Amino acid sequence: MPVPVPRQRGVPVVETDRGSTGATGSSGGGDLTLLVIEDDPAGNFTVPQLLDAAGTRVRIRSARNLTEAERLLTDDVHCILVDLALPGHGEEELAPLKHVLRLAPRHAVLALTTSGDAERAAEAVRVGAQDHLFRDELDGRLLSRAIRYAVERKRADTAQVKLAESRLRAQENARLERGLxxxxxxxxxxxxxxxxxxxxxxxxxxxxxxxxxxxxxxxxxxxxxxxxxxxxxxxxxxxxxxxxxxxxxxxxxxxxxxxxxxxxxxxxxxxxxxxxxxxxxxxxxxxxxxxxxxxxxxxxxxxxxxxxxxxxxxxxxxxxxxxxxxxxxxxxxxxxxxxxxxxxxxxxxxxxxxxxxxxxxxxxxxxxxxxxxxxxxxxxxxxxxxxxxxxxxxxxxxxxxxxxxxxxxxxxxxxxxx
Missing domain, CATH: 3.60.40.10 (PPM-type phosphatase domain)
Known part of the structure; x- marks a missing residue:
């Protein structure tokens, strides 16, 4: 089933300034870039960008496989939407998602599946995705909000990890130096x-x-x-x-x-x-x-x-x-x-x-x-x-x-x- 992302009329296409914002950097309330990884020859995500209620533009890039996604994964990408049903990855559970998480550890990641596969969607979040989306319930407003929340959640998670690592290093250094x-x-x-x-x-x-x-x-x-x-x-x-x-x-x-x-x-x-x-x-x-x-x-x-x-x-x-x-x-x-x-x-x-x-x-x-x-x-x-x-x-x-x-x-x- 194609993803029913509505076309947004009257919104000009604006090229992203690469390097101006990174995966862990702040979007400052500005535009966001979504990389969609989905095997869809017909092109379900046909619009170049969405516009949410807050006026935030979400620019969309599409990749049909992980190899193409790796080429399109530049510093200005804020979030990745990966189809859990991508073919060609054997029987390993959540193999496409796990590959993306290894490929882009600093990016927010959303998992895309069907509403009949809620268990796998929950497992996707457990292994590292910021959230999951059901293909048959998706619309432009929900997608825009999910992207924004995922980016902020990833940013908070990254800050928390860095703080914990900094505290651990400080404690280890303190124990070492006090011992000396x-x-x-x-x-x-x-x-x-x-x-x-x-x-x-x-x-x-x-x-x-x-x-x-x-x-x-x-x-x-x-x-x-x-x-x-x-x-x-x-x-x-x-x-x-x-x-x-x-x-x-x-x-x-x-x-x-x-x-x-x-x-x-x-x-x-x-x-x-x-x-x-x-x-x-x-x-x-x-x-x-x-x-x-x-x-x-x-x-x-x-x-x-x-x-x-x-x-x-x-x-x-x-x-x-x-x-x-x-x-x-x-x-x-x-x-x-x-x-x-x-x-x-x-x-x-x-x-x-x-x-x-x-x-x-x-x-x-x-x-x-x-x-x-x-x-x-x-x-x-x-x-x-x-x-x-x-x-x-x-x-x-x-x-x-x-x-x-x-x-x-x-x-x-x-x-x-x-």
Whole structure:
């Protein structure tokens, strides 16, 4: 039975501008293009376009088989009407429809059948069609409305799928990146630990900065913080490799120059190019908590706040080069007196490279950071609260998000400000 689509009089034929709207794009209330796939030598769909009550023109293209349909399926097609009774597809149930769904996963698809085949029509919707139409009940108004609804339904389904995929990717990335951040190993130590991390990459949890803290069997607490130049995923991966290598080498008994020399070998082997380098600060705190060994590889010196005194930078003039710059570099280890009660803050340069104010060009720098920390200590902040306030204030002073990664680590002893 031919499809009784009425001719629309007085409606001019307008060529579709290909590429102006896609299968998943918005029609913006404008014209829609329907591709009809039906084995009909007499040409049931003889009109070039329909006009619905809302004034939307539906332009019609006809294909007699799937091969011809594939040729006519261009970007400006919004919807496909496929006859479920197309011949030449064997006994497989809904074979023409399934072929079209594979061929055009981004398009709205309508299934065409007879009212006596309602079960197959319902199955067509279950396998992926947006709706079904009965051949013997079809008219121009119903067809136009079905096309419009199918396009909107497909658009909503596509948006929902993309949202679900985006959420799933975000959850997977979050689990992965959280798993890559370190868990401090400080069992048996009387030191308190706090850390804050904020990557410079948008929507990332992990950047090129890295840190770690462990306690070895002799009671020494080892801490480190570092920064791989760059902000992408490759730099983040290299930072994780260096952190894991540092932990393994520390547990193996390496310290100071020997440890940093070995880490440089790891970096040279794993980096993507010879221009990649990393800065690093390592501290090993004696079991009694009163002394520490300090090594700097092109990294900012830590800040120390002793109980009842203002915070200041540790004195350190003998700073070795960043890892990866000089093949046979050396990194002297300097002994530092900590005292009885103290807080030691290690940080990456992202904390000090923001501006001093939204309308200022001058960088905050280490001196500005020390002033800021002293204000926060005077306000009674310590531990996690101190680090959170520091990172937030640096961001506010900068007038927005920082472009560089920021990592801050705080170790405190015996109730000192932390």
């Amino acid at each position: 951040l370190p868990t401090p190993l400080l069992q048996g130590s009387d030191l308190q630990f706090a850390a804050r991390y904020r990557p410079g990459r948008s929507r990332a949890l992990l950047g090129g900065d890295f840190y770690d803290t462990v306690r070895t069997a002799d009671g020494t607490v080892h801490a480190m913080i570092g920064d791989v130049c760059g902000h992408g995923p490759d730099e983040a991966a290299l930072g994780v490799e260096l952190r894991i290598a540092w932990r393994a080498l520390t547990f193996a008994g390496l310290c100071g120059d020997e440890l940093l020399s070995t880490l440089q070998q790891v970096l040279e082997h794993e980096r993507e190019s010879e221009e990649i380098f990393a800065t690093l600060c390592t501290v090993d705190i004696a079991p009694d908590g009163r002394r520490a060994g300090l090594c700097l590889a092109g990294h900012p010196t830590p800040l120390i706040a002793r109980h009842g005194r203002t915070a200041k930078l540790l004195p350190y003039d003998d700073n070795g080069p960043a890892l990866g710059l000089l093949p046979r570099a050396r990194w002297p280890r300097r002994q530092v007196e900590l005292g009885g009660a103290w807080s030691l803050m290690m940080y990456t340069d992202g904390l000090i490279e923001g501006r001093r104010g939204p309308d200022e060009k001058q960088r905050l720098g280490q001196d500005g950071m020390v002033e800021m920390i002293n204000r926060q200590l005077a306000a009674g902040l310590e531990g996690e609260a101190l680090l959170e306030a520091a990172v937030s204030e640096v961001r506010d002073l900068n007038g927005g998000e920082l472009t560089d990664d920021v990592a801050v680590l705080l170790l405190s002893r015996h109730g000192a400000r932390r």
